[in-house]
Amino acid sequence: MYSNFRLLVxxxxxxxxxxxxxxxxxxxxxxxxxxxxxxxxxxxxxxxSYDDYTVNVQSALAEKGIAVKGLHTFSDKKEAIKQAKAIFIGGGNTFLLLKTLYELDLIGDLKTAVAAGVPYVGTSAGSNLTGLTIGTTNDMPIVYPPSFDALQFLPFNLNPHYLDPDPNSTHKGETRETRINEFHQFNSQAVLGLREGSWLHVENGEIQLKGTLSARLFQQGEEPIELNPGQLNF
Incomplete structure (x- = not known):
């Protein structure tokens, strides 16, 4: 599925x-x-706003000599994606992000570009999109996309910002693990919990977990597994 993709998740x-x-x-x-x-x-x-968000990225990457253009500024967004040298999709609300991409009819264009080898970087919501669906995002469904199907670059779902239960907390709400287990009552795909400061580097058909922390893999009907930094096998 991901043999030709270059992803930073x-x-x-x-x-x-x-x-x-x-x-x-x-x-x-x-x-x-x-x-x-x-x-x-x-x-x-x-x-x-779109402009202010883009300025944040421009400011962060200016010292590296990276020119950043917001997709919203292009009159022909499909052509912009087609001509892109690299694509970065930032975080925020995953439901809003996916709804907007469907409304602009850009899902297919993004898939085509990345399949052709265009580097894709996602953070948070942008990382959620690399999985099979957005069903394991932490975001509130403030809007309703026509489908929960994501870009499906990876053969599993993501849960960015994964948090381990705090044994000293008096909070009685569901943990991330509980919510993912609820997801697995109705969905079969694996879910990878990415802790803060962790990322996946996908290239040449390999998925590498980067950073200093392990990731937590949830599979339907099985106990969670801790995956250490290094190559992951899916």
Whole structure:
């Protein structure tokens, strides 16, 4: 499924005590191997405007000599994706992001571009899109996309920002693990929980877990498995 894809699937754009993209910036630039990219701002974290969100990315990557153009600024968005040297889809609300991409009829164009070898970087919501569906996002369904089907670059679902239960917490709500187990009552695909500061590097048909932390793999009817950094087999 992912043999021809070049993907950087990042749990979060910002870790505690760090500025936007700072901890991942060098890996990001090394991965895309180009001096320009198209940024897709449609997830709109905290309701930020497309322009302001794009400026955040431009500011973060300016020191690396990367020219960033927001997809929303192109009159012909399909052609922009077709001509893109690299594509970055940022975090925010996954439902809003996917709904907008369906409304603009860009799902097929993104699949075609990435299948042709265009580097794809996703953070948070943008990482959710690389899985089979968005059914394991942490976001509220503030809008309703026509389908939960995502870009399906990877043969599993993602849960970015995965949090382990806090044994000292008095909070009685569901843990991430509980919610994923609920998902598996009705869905069979595996779910990979990516902790903060972790990412997947997909290239040459291999999936590498990067960062210092393990990831948690959930499979229907089985106990969760901790996967250490390194090559993952799916």
């Amino acid at each position: 990042i749990s979060t754009s910002t870790i505690h005590g760090s500025s936007f993209l700072a901890y991942i910036k060098d890996d990001f630039v090394d991965f895309i191997q180009t001096d320009e990219l198209i940024f897709v701002p449609y997830a709109r974290p905290s309701g930020i």
